[in-house]
Amino acid sequence: xxxxxxxxxxxxxxxxxxxxxxxxxxxxxxxxxxxxxxxxxxxxxxxxxxxxxxxxxxxxxxxxxxxxxxxxxxxxxxxxxxxxxxxxxxxxxxxxxxxxxxxxxxxxxxxxxxxxxxxxxxxxxxxxxxxxxxxxxxxxxxxxxxxxxxxxxxxxxxxxxxxxxxxxxxxxxxxxxxxxxxxxxxxxxxxxxxxxxxxxxx
Numbered sequence: 001x002x003x004x005x006x007x008x009x010x011x012x013x014x015x016x017x018x019x020x021x022x023x024x025x026x027x028x029x030x031x032x033x034x035x036x037x038x039x040x041x042x043x044x045x046x047x048x049x050x051x052x053x054x055x056x057x058x059x060x061x062x063x064x065x066x067x068x069x070x071x072x073x074x075x076x077x078x079x080x081x082x083x084x085x086x087x088x089x090x091x092x093x094x095x096x097x098x099x100x101x102x103x104x105x106x107x108x109x110x111x112x113x114x115x116x117x118x119x120x121x122x123x124x125x126x127x128x129x130x131x132x133x134x135x136x137x138x139x140x141x142x143x144x145x146x147x148x149x150x151x152x153x154x155x156x157x158x159x160x161x162x163x164x165x166x167x168x169x170x171x172x173x174x175x176x177x178x179x180x181x182x183x184x185x186x187x188x189x190x191x192x193x194x195x196x197x198x199x200x201x202x
Contacts, residue, residue, distance in 0.1 A: 001137045003097045003160040004029045007068070009137060010144050014066050018056055018185065021068040022049040025164030026097060030068065032165060037184040043174045047076035050084065050094055057089035060185070062192060064091050064148065071098040074119055084153060085127030093147045094155045101162035120157040128155050135159040 003026060011033050019039045021027040027041035042049045053067035074080065074096055084094065100113035120133035130152055132143035140158050147154035172180075 001135070001140065001158075001160055002163055003099065003158070004165070005137055006095075006097070006140050006158055006160065008033060009141055013144070013148060017064045017066050018060070019066045019068065020049050020053045020056070022046065022070050022073045024070075024168075026068050026070055028165045028168050028170070031170050035170075037180055038188075040181040041170070041174075041177055043177075047073045047080075049073060050077065050080040053092055053094065054080070054084060054087065054089060056185075057092040058087060060189070061089075061091055063188070064093070065089070067092065067094045069094060069096045071096060071100065071119060075117075078122065081123050081126040081128065081155075084155075085123075088128075088153045090152050092153050093144070094153075095144070096155065096157045097160050098157055099160045099162040120155075123155045123157070128153060130154045131157070133157045133159070 007026075007029050011030075015036060017038065019030070021030055021039070021041050023041070023043045023046055027043060030039060031041060040052070042052060049067050049069050050073075053065050056063070057065040084092070096119055098119055118133075120131050123131045130147070130150060132139075132147075132155070134140045134143050134156065135158075140156070143156045147156060170177075
C-alpha cells in the first residue's frame with residue numbers, strides 16, 4: 001500500500017483533530033488533500049513530530065492528537081517511544097509510516113529495510129500497550145478506527161511503499177504554519193472553555 005492511500009482514508013476523520021506531521025512527503029501528501037489550520041507540518045525538524053505531539057496531548061487532554069510520522073524520523077529519536085510509554089497520553093495516536101527509506105532526504109535505505117529492525121516490536125518493548133503492525137489498507141483502516149475509539153495511547157506501524165508526491169511546495173513556510181497552528185489551538189481552547197489544572201508545585 002502507499003502512504004497517500006492511508007492518508008486519504010483517514011482524512012475525513014482528522015479534519016477536526018490536531019495533526020502533526022513529519023517533514024517531506026507525508027506533510028506534502030496531507031497538504032495536497034486540503035490544508036486546515038489544525039494541521040502542523042513539522043518541516044526541517046526530523047525526528048521531533050512525536051515529541052511535539054506528546055506535548056500537545058499532555059497540554060490539551062480534551063483534544064485527540066494525531067502524529068503522522070516516518071520510520072527514518074522515529075529511528076532518529078527512538079527515545080520518543082520510551083517517553084511516550086512513560087507518560088501514556090490517552091488522547092494520542094502515533095502513526096508511523098514505515099517505507100524502509102529516507103525518502104525525503106535522498107531515498108537512502110533505513111534500518112527497517114532489511115527486516116532486522118522492527119519498530120512495532122521496539123514500541124512494544126518500550127512499554128506501549130496498544131501497538132498495531134499493518135501492511136494493507138484494510139488493516140490500516142481497522143487499526144486507525146480502533147485507535148480513534150480507544151481511550152489510550154496507540155501506535156500504528158504501517159508498512160508502505162517507498163513512493164512520494166510528484167511535486168513539493170506549500171504556500172506558506174514553517175514560521176507562518178506554526179503561528180497559525182498556535183492561534184488555532186488557542187481559539188479551540190477558548191471555544192471549549194477548557195483551562196489547565198493548577199500546577200501543584202505553585
